[in-house]
Amino acid sequence: xxxxxxxxxxxxxxxxxxxxxxxxxxxxxxxxxxxxxxxxxxxxxxxxxxxxxxxxxxxxxxxxxxxxxxxxxxxxxxxxxxxxxxxxxxxxxxxxxxxxxxxxxxxxxxxxxxxxxxxxxxxxxxxxxxxxxxxxxxxxxxxxxxxxxxxxxxxxxxxxxxxxxxxxxxxxxxxxxxxxxxxxxxxxxxxxxxxxxxxxxxxxxxxxxxxxxxxxxxxxxxxxxxxxxxxxxxxxxxxxxxxxxxxxxxx
Amino acid sequence: xxxxxxxxxxxxxxxxxxxxxxxxxxxxxxxxxxxxxxxxxxxxxxxxxxxxxxxxxxxxxxxxxxxxxxxxxxxxxxxxxxxxxxxxxxxxxxxxxxxxxxxxxxxxxxxxxxxxxxxxxxxxxxxxxxxxxxxxxxxxxxxxxxxxxxxxxxxxxxxxxxxxxxxxxxxxxxxxxxxxxxxxxxxxxxxxxxxxxxxxxxxxxxxxxxxxxxxxxxxxxxxxxxxxxxxxxxxxxxxxxxxxxxxxxxxxxxxxxxxxxxxxxxxxxxxxxxxxxxxxxxxxxxxxxxxxxxxxxxxxxxxxxxxxxxxxxxxxxxxxxxxxxxxxxxxxxxxxxxxxxxxxxxxxxxxxxxxxxxxxxxxxxxxxxxxxxxxxxxxx
Numbered sequence: 001x002x003x004x005x006x007x008x009x010x011x012x013x014x015x016x017x018x019x020x021x022x023x024x025x026x027x028x029x030x031x032x033x034x035x036x037x038x039x040x041x042x043x044x045x046x047x048x049x050x051x052x053x054x055x056x057x058x059x060x061x062x063x064x065x066x067x068x069x070x071x072x073x074x075x076x077x078x079x080x081x082x083x084x085x086x087x088x089x090x091x092x093x094x095x096x097x098x099x100x101x102x103x104x105x106x107x108x109x110x111x112x113x114x115x116x117x118x119x120x121x122x123x124x125x126x127x128x129x130x131x132x133x134x135x136x137x138x139x140x141x142x143x144x145x146x147x148x149x150x151x152x153x154x155x156x157x158x159x160x161x162x163x164x165x166x167x168x169x170x171x172x173x174x175x176x177x178x179x180x181x182x183x184x185x186x187x188x189x190x191x192x193x194x195x196x197x198x199x200x201x202x203x204x205x206x207x208x209x210x211x212x213x214x215x216x217x218x219x220x221x222x223x224x225x226x227x228x229x230x231x232x233x234x235x236x237x238x239x240x241x242x243x244x245x246x247x248x249x250x251x
Numbered sequence: 252x253x254x255x256x257x258x259x260x261x262x263x264x265x266x267x268x269x270x271x272x273x274x275x276x277x278x279x280x281x282x283x284x285x286x287x288x289x290x291x292x293x294x295x296x297x298x299x300x301x302x303x304x305x306x307x308x309x310x311x312x313x314x315x316x317x318x319x320x321x322x323x324x325x326x327x328x329x330x331x332x333x334x335x336x337x338x339x340x341x342x343x344x345x346x347x348x349x350x351x352x353x354x355x356x357x358x359x360x361x362x363x364x365x366x367x368x369x370x371x372x373x374x375x376x377x378x379x380x381x382x383x384x385x386x387x388x389x390x391x392x393x394x395x396x397x398x399x400x401x402x403x404x405x406x407x408x409x410x411x412x413x414x415x416x417x418x419x420x421x422x423x424x425x426x427x428x429x430x431x432x433x434x435x436x437x438x439x440x441x442x443x444x445x446x447x448x449x450x451x452x453x454x455x456x457x458x459x460x461x462x463x464x465x466x467x468x469x470x471x472x473x474x475x476x477x478x479x480x481x482x483x484x485x486x487x488x489x490x491x492x493x494x495x496x497x498x499x500x501x502x503x504x505x506x507x508x509x510x511x512x513x514x515x516x517x518x519x520x521x522x523x524x525x526x527x528x529x530x531x532x533x534x535x536x537x538x539x540x541x542x543x544x545x546x547x548x549x550x551x552x553x554x555x556x557x558x559x560x561x562x563x564x565x566x567x568x569x570x571x572x573x574x575x576x577x578x579x580x581x582x583x584x585x586x587x588x589x590x591x592x593x594x595x596x597x598x599x600x601x602x603x604x605x606x607x608x609x610x611x612x613x614x615x616x617x618x619x620x621x622x623x624x625x626x627x628x629x630x631x
Contacts (some may be wrong), residue, residue: 056512083514095509097502104498111495113514116523119495164513 006033008070009172009203010055015064017050017227024050025227028064032172037194037204039218041211041238043247046224048207049092052174056089057082068172080113087172088165092180094157098150102141102160105149106132109164131167139163139193155186162193173197175206179213191216272619281620284572285482291318292478296471312467316542319474321582323539326481328562328578329571330531333488335560336569337497338524339504341422343556344429347436348529350551351404352536354440354447357546358387359396360456360464366391367457374448384446393460400533408529409522416518416525421507433556440548452547459541470542477538481575484531488571491527500524501569561600565607567614576616 010032017025025047032038040048053059054066057079066074074082083089097105110128111119124132136142139159144152149160158178165173178194179187187210194217197204208214214221215235223230223244231241238244295318298310310318327349334340361372365383375383390396411432415425443449462469491497503510503517510517540546549555558581566577581600588596611618 058508079508079511080514080516083512089512091509091512095506097498097505097509099501099505100498107495108499108502108510108515109513113510113516116496116499116519119499120491121494168514 006035006200008032009034009068010074011065011067011070012051012055013065015051015054015066016062017047017054017059018062023227025054025061028224028227028229030222030229030232032203032205034171034203035198035200036219037198037206037217039206039208039214039221039235040224041208041214041221042224042230045226047227048224049176050227051224052089052176052205052207055082055172055174056087084112084114086168086170087174088168088170089174090158090161090165090176090178092176094154094161096149096152096157096160096164098148100149101145102136102147102149102152103132103145105160105164106135106167110167112168135163135166138166138196140189155182155190158182158186158190159193162197166197171202173202173204175204177207177209179208179210187213276619277616280576280616281572284575285485288322288478288482288485292475292482295474295478296468299467299471312470315471315474317586319470319477319542320539321579321586322474322477322481323535323542324559324562324582325575325578326477326484326535326538327532327559328566328574329481329484329488330528330535331559332563332566332568332571332574333491333531334521334524334528335563336571336574337492337500337504338521339507340521340525341426341560342429342528343426343553343560344431344433345528345532345559346433346551346553346556347429348404348408348532349536349539349555350433350436350440350546351407352400352533352538353540353546353550354453354536355390355396355400355403355533356537356540357447357453357456359390359393360459360541361453362387362391363458364455372448372453372455374443374451374453375446378443378446397534397537400537401530404529404533405526408526412522412525413518416521419518430553430556433551434553437548437551437553440551448547450548452545452549454545456541456544464541464544473538473542477542480534480538484534485571485575488527488531491524492571496520496523561604563614565604565614567611567616567618567620570614570616570620573614573616573620577614580615 008031012031013029015025015028016023028047028051040051042048050059054061055074057074057077061075068074068085068087072085077085097108100108107124110124110132133142136145139162141156141160141163144156149157152160162175162178175194179190182190191213194204194206206214206217218235220232221235221238222232223238223241225247230247231238231244233241295310295315298308299312299315302309327345330348331342331345334342362383365371371380371383390399415428420428439445440447441450447453456464458464459469459473462472492500499510499515499520503515503520507517510520536550562578562581563574564577565581566575567573581603585596585600588599607614
């Protein structure tokens with residue numbers, strides 16, 4: 001896969017982020033491409049989640065550039081605007097609306113924050129309903145649409161959250177530790193799900209600690225260490241990089 | 252969303268106290284609230300004029316006036332529940348909006364009194380004024396006053412909400428700011444130079460919309476209006492809460508960052524609910540003042556604002572009906588007990604609040620409400 005050149009989805013150049021003197025990311029440059037599943041690995045505090053925060057508008061960079069499709073400067077936009085551009089983010093801890101039905105979670109997601117007055121009366125369109133059914137099926141919750149989301153298992157909540165991103169047909173999908181706390185069986189199903197997320201119009205980025213999981217899903221692995229890019233390449237390449245072994249894998 | 256199966260219906264067959272309460276009290280009360288309130292509205296004039304005084308079903312003017320006041324409090328509680336129960340914004344300063352409605356109504360009523368008697372209100376004479384303030388004459392008509400109240404309360408709420416929600420001030424910090432706001436307004440209104448009657452407030456009202464305020468039909472009319480406005484507000488709030496927008500409010504309450512990352516400007520969502528709530532509270536204040544015949548700074552005291560939250564908590568937040576039930580229960584109890592045993596009332600209120608908080612975390616309504624739709628629940 002990685003031999004094929006794809007268009008750049010997210011372009012990051014010279015990015016630095018600091019929190020009160022602590023440099024979380026230092027002069028980081030990387031590109032996330034369409035059609036690719038990218039894993040970002042690294043020890044705790046390497047800047048993985050901070051990188052997602054910058055891409056999604058939660059954190060402002062101290063310097064450097066973050067562009068979508070090489071035209072939209074993400075560093076100047078807030079979270080809702082970036083979300084509406086089609087950049088979906090899954091949090092580390094499953095974040096679904098537990099008091100609502102599974103289907104209502106997806107309903108809110110598919111509306112994408114557009115038209116508050118419209119939300120008073122209008123029902124979803126038929127294509128929107130079809131899309132929700134399709135996504136429910138895809139994330140394995142086809143028969144759970146009428147359940148209160150809070151009663152789902154941990155793994156099902158993770159899938160629902162991925163589903164909430166999928167209904168909006170995101171161009172960039174950022175998944176922060178999607179298999180954390182999952183059983184082996186659930187992890188397997190998540191691997192299948194993520195493999196099906198691959199699309200020429202979509203860049204998928206996964207932050208993960210689980211090496212076996214990363215090996216199964218990722219086309220390309222980027223290793224972060226102390227806010228800098230330590231290495232990038234296929235899983236095999238990264239596994240054999242002595243610097244990577246030293247700071248991360250070898251421990 | 253009409254095709255959803257009802258969750259929880261399978262386990263409803265087991266007999267529990269809650270199942271019993273929800274079937275025999277909750278379902279009936281939920282279906283019956285609006286008819287009961289309309290019935291009360293229709294019954295009040297009937298009970299006063301037709302039912303003889305010796306009959307137990309007769310209502311005195313005092314009783315009718317009490318019902319009217321309690322309806323205003325219920326509307327106030329409903330307003331708070333919309334923002335607290337649904338959007339998760341615990342306002343401890345809703346008295347501000349109640350007060351805006353109350354004071355603007357006071358100004359309107361003094362306009363009427365001055366037009367009739369041509370005697371300046373006491374506090375104006377005391378301050379050495381020689382003429383009725385020109386600006387006050389803007390509120391010489393009831394319809395204008397109503398519109399002005401809606402605009403003023405929405406504007407104050409809009410500015411306050413815009414600044415705080417955009418700055419992402421949440422939770423207890425926001426509660427403290429709202430409490431400080433109502434306290435500051437109270438201190439401001441205490442000052443005579445502000446020109447709103449200072450400590451004593453405004454009183455000596457004579458007419459509303461041309462009707463003598465002291466006359467029986469006017470007082471009954473006000474109580475009936477309070478009932479009907481509560482019904483309309485409940486219907487509106489229920490529509491809002493059950494719409495897609497209502498679900499967005501619940502989502503913002505439970506996980507605001509997630510909503511932002513789904514593309515929602517959560518401060519706008521909160522601001523809309525906040526302004527609607529403020530307008531409802533102001534309308535409640537407007538109807539309250541002519542029924543008690545006076546408006547003074549105690550209407551924006553921190554104590555009242557905290558009490559509103561207590562009514563909602565006791566009734567059950569996030570359910571709308573719970574706020575109404577809570578306000579009616581607590582205020583009914585209060586009026587009765589402060590007459591019977593004024594000294595023990597604070598202890599009883601504190602005791603009831605404690606028991607509810609410890610044993611019924613979802614309030615009185617949470618204990619009896621229908622089992623089918625539980626999406627309003629907070630403690631899960």
